[in-house]
Amino acid sequence: MPVSRLYEPQVAPAQTAVNRAAIAAAIAVAFSMPALALAQSTDTTSAPDSTLPAVKVQATKDTLPGDLSPALPGGQVASGAQIGVLGQQKLIDVPFSVTSYTSKLIQDQQAHTLADVVANDPAVRTALGYGNFAETYIIRGFEVYSDDIALNGMYGLTPRQMVNTGAIERVDIFKGANAFVNGAAPGGSNVGGSINVQTKVADDKPLTQVTVEGSASGELGTHVDVGRRFGSNDQFGIRVNQTVEGGDTAVDNETRHDQQTAVSLDYRGDKLRLYADFLYQKEHISEGRPGVFVTGDVVPGTPSASYNYAQPWTYSEMEDTVGMLRGEYDIAPNWTFYAGLGTRHTTENGDYSTVAYDEGSALGYRMGTMHKEYSLSAQAGVRGKFDTGPVTHSLNLGWQFNRVAAYNAYNFSDFSAEFPTSLYATPSVPRPATSFGAGDFADPGLTSVALMRSFVVSDTMGFFGDRFLFTVGARHQNLVQNGYDYGTEVQNSAYNQSATTPILGAVYKIQPNLSVYANRSESLVQGGTAPSTAVNIGAILSPFRAKQYETGIKYDANHYGAALAIYQIKQQVAFTDSTTGIYAANGEQRHRGIEFSMYGEPLKGLRLIGGASYINASLQDTDGGTENGNRPIGVPAWTFNANVEYDIPQVTGLTLMGRALWTSTQYLDQANTQQVPSWTRFDVGARYQTSVFKHNTSFKVMVTNLANRSYWSSALGGYLTQAEPRTAWFSVTTDF
Known part of the structure; x- marks a missing residue:
């Protein structure tokens, strides 16, 4: 993650009040709007049938747009997902590679953060953020930055550094270029894929569930989940989730304290559906084990799995408050208008100390940050279906808006007085004094504002009874990024560029449960600005496009499924040419890959999730050609996952689980001289479901990194992330 991402806070004190008022209004309006919704739902008149000879409006009604796709048997993977502007879709019907994991998987595996969930996917790995404890996904x-995770299809609203799972119903993983379906991410990542989390809403069945959990290292936690529906037709719903946990982690001297409160309100009418979500999350990490930079030529061996080379004065505290409103209204049969509005306020502060390793010796320094961030997101659009003769059409028109304002302050210890440290026998040093810094920690000033606006249109045409589906569309996006001096808030940089990203996708159903697909799509990120060392200093490059070609096959047998994808992604790379001195998008990073995944319950009581991914990644047209053909930093050639669950027939209610993850070697440097070894991780788990005093109760245990193996799990970003040591969680969940 670029250094500048540590200092991205955005919005003035006056705007602070506005955003907080908007969050409060989101809850208040959620309670007041259902009354209007009830009045709306009493209008039962329908639009007259079309009399145009070439066009007819279908009268049949699909699943409500706000409904979740059903889970496959076993309940851990869903048959559909939220596909950005396309809304909820069956996975076998879309020309993309998508997997959706459910809240049942989260609960069965005692997944605490999003990283624990995506660990099930063979095409996804996790690392630490740059200089902090943010989860970063690959x-x-x-x-994929943690900032760029979507919440209910909208960017800029998820907690900034990591996402806890207490309020999550689904985790949708979209693999591949996605500027059309999701828009460009405000943080500037999501080139090779994106992640969307969907929040829990009240189910038809009343729910009161309490979980008490603990870890072998000393963490304790509780999770309360309550859901109810009200009204003559159960049209009103409320879902409340409260999670509190904390204590010593499996890493020596590291402690974490987490708190999350989530309230979801909804209204389900005949034509109108409304959703209001409030989310509060707070994290505190003391002596968090940091990432490791290598300044020499030798990759260090890993310390023992639980060893901690952090300093005792290091900490990070993050607090996020989120409010959002969403609505859908059926304006005619098969035509739905949708809109959403959300806001997030983030406060993050901490003292960090990174380790710079150089062939046996290591140095550290201190960095303190104060970061405030204010985000506003909005969207609106129309989805509809109609026929033109034998051809069906699914039309999408949409508008999207994101604004993220960052306010920052920072200070450093003296770089010339870095303190000696060690990865293996770390000395505790007093907190180094501040040597220099910028901004006011008590009232950090505006340092950047990112603004993104886009319009999107698409049509999915169905031929031969919708056996062949062809999607064509485009999104026009405007990217604005303004930078401001620390302390003075005087503007020092500006970026304002636009781009249009098209989509072409096709699906052919060989059988109702077997389809082949192909797509040509793009991702979009802000282009660079020429540095002071370039002859074209200050030149602003057009947005960088990652162009993807993908084809694949999907199989969905209702109780299990499988998918195979073959793709190529080319991402532009900018650098200052050593001969001409011109900064430009001169090179590219090319990834050619094959992915295989499988999931479901092929045999009663036997559940599988797993697969493999191969990436042939290389750098092209590098400066002077010296690194042409080299592998990019932190990109393994192979990743493999195998997750198996088995219900023991001799003991009713007992399930055993085993999981294996393998990742091949990676490079820490672009010259490919520093190789990080491959690694393997084994996880095991068990759960027992029974009745205790007539209450459904489940007992669970989950152990990750069973062998307590020590290894560098990722080199992405040019620094090393050490894997978590063996961690054992135990829990008891009871329904009341």
């Missing part, structure tokens, strides 16, 4: 070899 899809098809490209980075």
